[in-house]
Amino acid sequence: MITGKNYIGSSLSAKGDITFRTINPVENLVNQPFFVEATDDEINHAVALATKAFNEYSTISDAKKADFLEAIANEIEALGDDLLQIYTKESGLPAGRATGERARTMVQLKAFATMLREGSWVEAIINKVGDTIDIRRMLIPIGPVVVFGASNFPLAFSTGGGDTASALAAGCPVIVKSHPLHAGTAEMVSSAIIKAVQKTGMPDGVFSNLNSSGIAVGVKLVEHPDIKAVGFTGSIKGGTALCEIAAKREIPIPVYAEMSSINPVVVLPSVLKLANKEWAQKYAAAITMGTGQFCTNPGLILGIASQELDDFATNLAAELNAIQPSCMLHPNIKALYESHKNEVLAQDGYTQLTNLDIEVQENFALQNLISVSGELFLKNKAFHNEVFGPFSVIVKCETKEELDAIIENLEGQLTGTILNTDVTELVSFKTTIELLKNKVGRLIFNSVPTGVEVCSAMTHGGPYPSTSDSKFTSVGTTAVKRWVRPVSFQGWPNEMLPEALQNENPLSITRTLNDIITKDII
Structure with missing residues (x-):
């Protein structure tokens, strides 16, 4: 009750x-x-x-x-x-x-x-x-x-x-x-x-x-x-x-x-030659999971311009169009989705990929995918903004250098993803990967960012503005x-120490004089 x-x-x-x-x-x-x-x-x-x-x-x-x-x-x-x-x-x-x-x-x-x-x-x-x-x-x-x-x-x-x-x-x-x-x-x-x-x-x-x-x-x-x-x-x-x-x-x-996070996904050329439709299906599901209301929703997809990237954009849009729209958490959240989406759609120069001419139930959100050039993305920060909901932007870069420049200009993110099937190609994009690593808390390979696992190795955090402190998850x-702070106990009798610090505790790490380099300096 x-x-x-x-x-x-x-x-x-x-x-x-x-x-x-x-x-x-x-x-x-x-x-x-x-x-x-x-x-x-x-x-x-x-x-x-x-x-x-x-x-x-x-x-x-x-x-x-x-x-x-x-x-x-x-x-x-x-x-x-x-x-x-x-x-x-x-x-x-x-x-x-x-x-x-x-x-x-x-x-x-x-x-x-x-x-x-x-x-x-x-x-x-x-x-x-x-x-x-x-x-x-x-x-x-x-x-x-x-x-x-x-x-x-x-x-x-x-x-x-x-x-x-x-x-x-x-x-x-x-x-x-x-x-x-x-x-x-x-x-x-x-x-x-x-x-x-x-x-x-x-x-x-x-x-x-x-x-x-x-x-x-x-x-x-x-x-x-x-x-x-x-x-x-x-x-x-x-x-x-x-x-x-x-x-x-x-x-x-x-x-x-x-x-805040738009969770960039870098699609390297090799992956689109082998599994174009497969990745389109996976990312359509990720973009619409929970009506796009996941903090790890893939809101930005980056690739180098090619016929394969065009095909991927077409395939992803088709997959998104085929998914039944779903309900958002609250009328206010639906209103914010529409407002933030419309701010992006008020910009010039993008290509609309999904079908917006569909009647949807009240409080349900219609998924949206657009594409822009790398040049436009670099010039117009409006395309960088998070749209909380089933919304994503494909950026078509002319060169690897432009791709790297885009990543370097991104804000901090919870996740960054690399899609690839060729090790040789992966090595050639080492700089790209390093740039992405410096922007995120979790670097993902050949998966979707919505796969958060509850385990000791998980980092669900990242540089500002994804979180207020990137050192924590x-x-x-x-x-x-x-929720903790360190305390040092100096010269205390063993029996008066917390159990974790007593001599008999097998989990304590014991260190000797070699570790104590700065005695009496401070």
Whole structure:
């Protein structure tokens, strides 16, 4: 049952006067439950509980935190079809996507539990030589964290998603500012997390969920002096605004924001001679996956002008025309798609490849593919802009040098892809590959960028503006590094050290005097 209230720790609260409802975008109808926006008192109460909870939760063993994360996964699964139904009603996404995203959410939680039980994530280091040098270092949690729910992933990047899972794994209490488009989904997941809190004996306040129809609640959370970091997935406008707010605080804090990417794909000549139609099919599916509402949607395809590239463009357009248009997450997101698309289509010099003369259902998006010359792309930055939805641009470069110049002039991206079937050709494009590597967080070979895997080697991040800090990832177990800081212990008795730094800990890395080059310099 959805109450529309805020979870302040383990208690439900609804003190505010501002209410809102979610929308079923497929039917273009308002969903029934009302949600109450969190008040200033509720925000302060949630942060106070999280701050108090941190004192206990930050010292809880990794084994107990692992039990907690696994309990969250189990409680989410126990929500059953009720969760899937509200997910589809609020997002317009199909049931298969709901089931898959729930599975990914549970996989993420269990992956962090496995990481905690293994133990090396704290990077324990011991420098010890005789009786004079004993310095030990490890990572510790930073404090209460705010997580913003993402519009395009109501489960895996929202209330119980990767940001929350990684912060809880680090030992940081989490306050979620739920996304207003799927507040019902957020409340159901929050109820599962609170059940896990209670079943595993975690401190009250280790998790809260606050509703908000706009930006006010999020701004106040980021401004609160007891919040130590922020996780965000969304627009460049929203992410940069949060970064500015956090930087202007009396004590600035980091905002780990994933914001904007068009994910360039470089199609080398060899691949189009052997598998032209096959790659057209794969990329049509990738462009339209989730109605193009993936942060790794391939929005830019680069190649050197040839008959084969022309054929690929024709094949890709035909494949896109054959795909049934699907629903976007919300009427506002559909309106933004149309607005951003029309800004690009208002430019001169492009060629329209897909058919725009089709009637589509309200809130459904018609996929769009255009092509431009390399010269025009370099001159007109409008073609570089992200269009959040099923939209992609093919750029036909006259020479390899022009291709390299385009890549060099791109902004930072989450992904960059190389398609190739000839090793000799690949070697000849080494400079191109190096340029692309310097622009992205994940370099892909012969695949599609939408293939994000939850694993320790995954980097879901990249140079600005794809993220606010390219040194970190929001997917995979190394996402935990966002919520920790290093501390060194010097000269402490073994029995008073954290377990990870005690002599008996087999995971500690012990180093000798040869590693200590700058003793007493500072």
